[in-house]
Amino acid sequence: MSHELRHLGDTLTGTEAGDLATAVSAGRTLTQALQLVQASRRAAVRQAVEEATSAMGAQDPAQLSALLYGIQGAKSRPTEVLPQWTLPGYLADYGDLTSSVGELVRSARSAVTCSTFNFQRSSVLWEALREVAQRGSVSVRVYLDAGAAASNPWTPSATEVAEQLPGAKVFRTTERDGKLVVNHAKFVAVDHQFLIVTSANMSMSAERSNIELGLRVHSEALCEAVEKQLLSAESVLYELMPPSVQTTS
Template identity: 45%
Template sequence: MSPRVAEPLRELGAFLTGTEAEGIAARLTAGATLSQALIVVPAARRQRARSLMTAAGLGPQAREHSAAVLEAVAGAASRTRKVTPVWTAPAGLLGSGTLTGDVFALVSGATTSVVCATFNLQATSVLWKALVRVGQRRPGVAVRLYVDTQAADGLFEGAGAVRHRRSRLSTADMARALPEAVVLRTRAPEEGERPVTSHAKLLSVDHRFLLVGSANFSHSAEERNIELGLRLDDPALAVGVERQMRDLEGTVYERVVA
């Protein structure tokens, strides 16, 4: 293989997520044009994907070869590369707030998507600052946020409720501040039903990196509490978690309209 083709192939393999590569391959196999196949890639990244594919000689003119290459990219992306424990604790006990740095770096560096589920999201949290930053600077990144309406909209009163109320973001606040994002909250229960609590804490970035753990996305959890999470580089798992959250939308969540 000539260097002229090998280099864009390497770049394409690093650039595409497994989900994108698989989607393009399937569409090319079905007879789609390159423009039709690239619809699975977010608009902000689409031109770069087209340029790399063209430079690598991939497209409708070589459907079988192109599909095989893209399926190999998807297969390579589906392998778990790394699992890292992520801690937070008061300063000086377990080192600096690794969770805080990981959250900000993951979200701020997103190129395609951010999916987040949390019980408690405060305006003082690093996650909120990173989400706002992405919304302002990277309009091509699709953001999907799942929150608990009891916590966000003040429908619960428990220990620390007064303290949380001062920095709490309502679901309407979130939707207004992130106009391009999809913000979903738990539905109000039917008469006689108990409300469902959305207590999962997860981040899935670029359909690849998954962060799960005990911490709420609040200043205290990110900086003072003893919290443990796992940061995984596992596209297959990340996509599976995202799919499960989507499946819950019809019965558990409703979209917030600013």
């Protein structure tokens, strides 16, 4: 495999590769197809595509779409599943530690989605998410339980979380059938390919001293399916914090 082709595979997410392949096979130019890619990433993706096609001599649209579909297919298969532990005394000797999620979030290039019941300032994600949200090139979505702060005075409200994460989209649960919906799903999705599903809330105790177990899965298909499910439920289960709140620094 050439350096240029490997670089293209590293640059594109599976979704981007599939969207570009579909657009090119439908007769769109590369410039037109690139409108499907996040604006902040278009220049890098264009360069990677042009370098790969030049190195392979694949100037024909059919060849380019086949190449892109190949990348999408390669990225759709799970490549790794690891346990992610929190154990007192750092007793875990296989897999990742829950506290390592901060490093994964900081490595994000295009998107981070988080869902939790309890988000504490002590969590490694409190500053990691702020850092990523402020870049402007990474889409950040956070789903929170609206009642968690009411039951614990130390838990930041959704308003406070939104103030901490200017530029992110912060959602809190709303009422359905006369009752406040409880958001108990705990996961972190990074770049539409790394998915961590865990028993741990976003807090220092959950990340360092409790007994918690999660799984870190590298699978674009699974990660995107989880994200799309929550996106489809947004309008009936959550409310978006006002933009005026989210721009507070």
